[in-house]
Amino acid sequence: MSSSRTLYEKVWDAHVVERRDDGSCLIYIDRHLLHEVTSPQAFEGLRAAGRRVRRRDLTLAVPDHNLPTTARTDAAGKELPIADRESAEQLAALRRNVAEFDVPYIDALSVNQGIVHVVGPEQGFTLPGTTMVCGDSHTSAHGALGALAFGIGTSEVEHVLATQTLILSPSKTMEVRVDGTLGYGVSAKDVVLAIIGRIGAAGGTGHVIEFTGEVIRALSVEGRLTIANMSIEGGARAGMIAPDETTFAYLKGRPMAPQGDDWARAVDWWRTLPSDAGARYDKVVRLEASDIAPALTWGTSPEDVVPITGSVPAPDSFADASKRAAAQKSLDYMGLTPGMRMQDVPIQHVFIGSCTNSRIEDLRAAASVANGRHVADGVRALVVPGSGLVKRQAEAEGLDRIFTAAGFEWREPGCSMCLAMNPDKVPAGERCASTSNRNFVGRQGPGSRTHLLSPAMAAAAAVTGRLADVRELMG
Amino acid sequence: MRAVTRVGGTAYPWGAKNVDTDVIIPAHWLKTITRSGLGRGAFETVRAQPGNLFDDPRYAGAPILIAGDNFGCGSSREHAAWALADMGVQAVIAPSFSDIFSGNAFKNGIVTVVLPQEAVDRLVEVAKTDPVTVDLETMTVTTPYQDRYTFALDPFRRRCLMEGLDEVGLTLAKDTVISNFEERLGVERPWIGHGRADDAGLAVEGAGRA
Incomplete structure (x- = not known):
């Protein structure tokens, strides 16, 4: 039995709080993103049970789903009300909840506001080797930086808020390797569509995908985010890409990324994360870049x-x-x-x-x-x-x-x-x-x-x- | 959570593949801040079609739904599980489920039963006229005929379902091991807890750089 481990197995092992008899584990969650749609019932659950948020410093809330994309303030800078009553109420509930539970929050009127999966990497909240969750299936995006990131339901949101952990069973592993060089006019989106076309919408069910190969290495973090983002459309709850110099250069200096000595220590650890030579995956899929054309559904x-x-x-x-x-x-x-x-x-x-x-x-x-x-x-x-x-x-x-x-x-x-x-x-x-x-x-x-x-x-x-x-x- | 050991009765004999959570509960129903009442929006687009399964009086209030591969794919919205529970569904039988959906279903006392395609095909046929029973004690799905299909379930989930346990409460009882882990984390990866998210720290120029 070799001790070679995949990226996923290394991140998993580093977050096991307790192993249980049935093979499932209590897993520590390093980063928790919240938005207005899947959090109200979780806060309600905490309130009903008299529970608090265990680690507010590992939590970040931002509204995105309901917000109209028209101007948010009038000429005088005064906030304009949202016409849809239910949307307005859900956004107001998020404001009330983050105030009551003292959760870090980026308001709709802040220049830092955005789609939760754009904000995480941009702020340096998303880091390699972290476990990261959000009540949104496209949380898989953050795996582009080498995080184990996946979407959860509202009961799990409540569980993470209260305990900063989740009870999880290990996933199977799947390597999706894309070799070669992308052709003229072919982008990261075409690559991930080609992958999903190949494995099918349920192809990755029960698996965490690791995207590897020359094509992935050559992509910017932004292109990698596009690919990891759609892991879930291939059935995989999470998709990961090994952190490398591209990742470190992207993160350095971002507001919530580690600074100073912490940065150096973090990079040292992040360099140990890529899958070992000889690590085995439960499933391997290979694609050739030359077979990938601009694609659509x-x-x-x-x-x-x-x-x-x-x-x-x-x-x-x-x-x-x-x-x-x-x-x-x-x-x-x-x-x-x-x-x-x-x-x-x-x-x-x-x-x-x-x-x-x-x-x-x-x-x-x-x-x-x-x-x-x-x-x-x-x-x-x-x-x-x-x-x-x-x-x-x-x-x-x-x-x-x-x-x-x-x-x-x-x-x-x-x-x-x-x-x-x-x-x-x-x-x-x-x-x-x-x-x-x-x-x-x-x-x-x-x-x-x-x-x-x-x-x-x-x-x-x-x-x-x-x-x-x-x-x-x-x- | 309500304990569940056995779900028996009529079943929606659907068998459709890739039933996504937008079909189970369309997004405009997600603007609620409570868990209840979503049954009214369940399968709204399917119900818009005349002669659909969900408005067929033969299956009214069925506690079981039989579907095809990849049931619950798509969004992580737990509203899908809340909508099913609200319309009275206590068990879903399919050849496979999306990982997120099966977790959400479990948290709401809905049993997700994975059976091979042939068994699901057979149950779809039977359910058109006869009841189906899902038994967590014996881990079988049976019909009034000789059908007897055994299924597997994560042992922890099975126990939680059968005893109606509150998972958050169970984990909070582990406070000491979690605290010990956090202490170790603070030493080994001190940068994890350093992510200050106060507003001043966030508004840094150039964070949106390419």
């Missing part, structure tokens, strides 16, 4: 992936009977017919944003396609920066002016059109080219039709009015 599951040069598949082309039935239902919902070229599909909406693709590099990629062009007639295109700081950075680079000159709307940070909880929605029967992470039935609004793709591909769709191959607009 055609159906209502993130596994329904096709290259932009491809066509709508025929349900008969699937071997599995239940998949055939699901494909037919998806096509009916999406209003597509088999054999139709993806590039011939017209769109009415474009959404550039979400915790998957709203960081500065995403906005730069979209802006480079939008620059000097104009949003096609009949298309509404939204650009929603992931945080106030991303927005400020983009404005400093003049990206906002490129977008607005091209007819895109430049909005305030939040989850926006990803999930139909705030006013940004896609109307029934209309089609959206979206940089978000889920193309489920009704995800962007009742009856909405979603095609997931990269920021550059979304911009290409906006200016052509149809799903388009971004490579034809580049250079």
Whole structure:
């Protein structure tokens, strides 16, 4: 029996508070992010039982899901009320709860506000080798920095608030290795769509994925965040990427990252985390970069992936009977017919944003396609920066002016059109080219039709009015 | 939590694959600050279709739901489990579940039963006319016929379900081991507890740099 361990096993071992007879463990949680949707009932539970927050210093709350992405203050700087009564109440509940339980909080009006999964890395709250949770399935994103990060339900939020631990059983491990060099116009989003297309929406169930290989190493932290973010769409509760010099350079000097002697000690420890040579995974999947093209989804599951040069598949082309039935239902919902070229599909909406693709590099990629062009007639295109700081950075680079000159709307940070909880929605029967992470039935609004793709591909769709191959607009 | 040892009765014979949490409870129902009342929003998009399973009087109030692979995939929203519980579902049978959903279901006293696809196919057929029983004592799913499928469940979860235990309370009883761990953590990885999140510390120029 070799003592070689994977990244996941090292982080797991470093957080075992107690091993239990049945194999499950009490695991310490280093970082806990809260937002307004999945926390109210957890605070209510604490209140009812007379319990307190055990480690407020390891907790950070920020509103994102419900916030409208229109201006939050009037000309005089006074906060504007939120029209939707229930949204306003949920946001007010978060403010009340963080005050009552004394939890660190970034308010909706702060420049630091943003989507919880953009804020964590940006502030240096997310660190390699930490265990990190949030009542949101896209918490897997933080694994991009080498954290073991995963989404939890509200009962678990309450458990972490009260005890700073969770009872967990070890996951199986899965290596997803992407070798080679990405082709022209191929981005991190295309890589993760290709991965999910390969393993399926349930392919990673019960596993923690470790993304490895030259392609992953060559990506910036932002690209890695896009990949780890969508681990959950492949069924894996967490996806991790070994920390390296790219990670350390990204984190150094961020407000909540370790400073001084602590920084040096932390980096020393972080360097011990990558999987040992000879470490074994329960499952290994390999992809070649040269096989990955700019991609998008055609159906209502993130596994329904096709290259932009491809066509709508025929349900008969699937071997599995239940998949055939699901494909037919998806096509009916999406209003597509088999054999139709993806590039011939017209769109009415474009959404550039979400915790998957709203960081500065995403906005730069979209802006480079939008620059000097104009949003096609009949298309509404939204650009929603992931945080106030991303927005400020983009404005400093003049990206906002490129977008607005091209007819895109430049909005305030939040989850926006990803999930139909705030006013940004896609109307029934209309089609959206979206940089978000889920193309489920009704995800962007009742009856909405979603095609997931990269920021550059979304911009290409906006200016052509149809799903388009971004490579034809580049250079 | 209410103790559960046995769930028996009619079952929704659905069998659909990749039923995501947006289907179980659409996002606009998530703007609640309580756990109750979500049954009204459960499967809203499915219920919008005439002749759907959930409004079929034959299955009204069924305590069991039978579904296909990857049930509960997608969002971590516990509202999905609250909605199922509120509509009276106490057990879901499927070939596989999303990890987050099965945890949420368990926390709300809903038994998630994993059975092979063939068994699920058979139960979907049986449930169209006959009741199904899930028994945590014997760890079996049975029908009035000769069907008898055994299933596995994490022993800790099984015990919590059968005894209706409060997990937070159980863990708080471990306060000393947690405190000991924190003491060690403070020495070995002192930077973990240093993340000051007071507002002044956050508003640092350049945090949004590329």
